[in-house]
Amino acid sequence: MEKKEAALRYFRAGYNCAQSVVLACAGEREDLTRAAAAFGGGMGRLQKTCGAVTGAYICFGVDRASPGLPDEEDKLRVYERVRSFNRLFRERNGTDICSELLGEDLNTDEGRARIKELRLTEKVCEKCITDAIEIIEGLG
Numbered sequence: 001m002e003k004k005e006a007a008l009r010y011f012r013a014g015y016n017c018a019q020s021v022v023l024a025c026a027g028e029r030e031d032l033t034r035a036a037a038a039f040g041g042g043m044g045r046l047q048k049t050c051g052a053v054t055g056a057y058i059c060f061g062v063d064r065a066s067p068g069l070p071d072e073e074d075k076l077r078v079y080e081r082v083r084s085f086n087r088l089f090r091e092r093n094g095t096d097i098c099s100e101l102l103g104e105d106l107n108t109d110e111g112r113a114r115i116k117e118l119r120l121t122e123k124v125c126e127k128c129i130t131d132a133i134e135i136i137e138g139l140g
Contacts, residue, residue: 004133008126016040017125021055021132026062042098045106050098052125052132053089057082059136081139088135093128101128 007024011017018039022032038044039054060081066074089096098106101124105111115121 003137004130007129007133011126011129017051017129018055018058019051020129021052021136022058022062024133025056025059025136032058032062041106047099047102047106048097050089050096050101050128052128053086053096056085056089056132056136060085084139085132085135088138089128089131092131092135 003024007020010020010023015023015033016037016039018036019033022036026032036051036055036058039058040051042048042050043054060078064078064081086096093101095101102115102120104114104118104120106115
């Protein structure tokens with residue numbers, strides 16, 4: 001519960017969805033915060049893979065990857081975690097694509113107004129963030 005609450009605090013304070021997951025799971029590190037900065041809004045507001053999902057992937061790399069040049073086993077350890085996470089996230093949410101999750105365009109005034117009006121940041125983004133944390137914790 002603590003990590004979910006922390007992630008939501010970060011998000012509500014202004015960090016993007018990817019940063020919020022990373023900060024809650026991997027700790028407050030400037031290098032990780034900066035690395036996750038490009039992944040909000042489905043990767044730079046391209047509305048591709050959800051930032052909460054890519055934030056989880058960053059955490060798996062931080063937690064599971066070996067330092068230096070990885071061998072095939074090192075790669076597979078991280079990739080298996082990513083695949084397991086992705087399957088579980090899609091089971092919960094139907095997709096991992098930001099545009100499909102929100103159903104609105106983050107890059108237009110109209111889309112942003114609808115997101116605000118419908119409170120999609122709270123209803124969708126915060127759910128994705130908490131789902132990501134729960135799945136990460138469940139994978140151990």
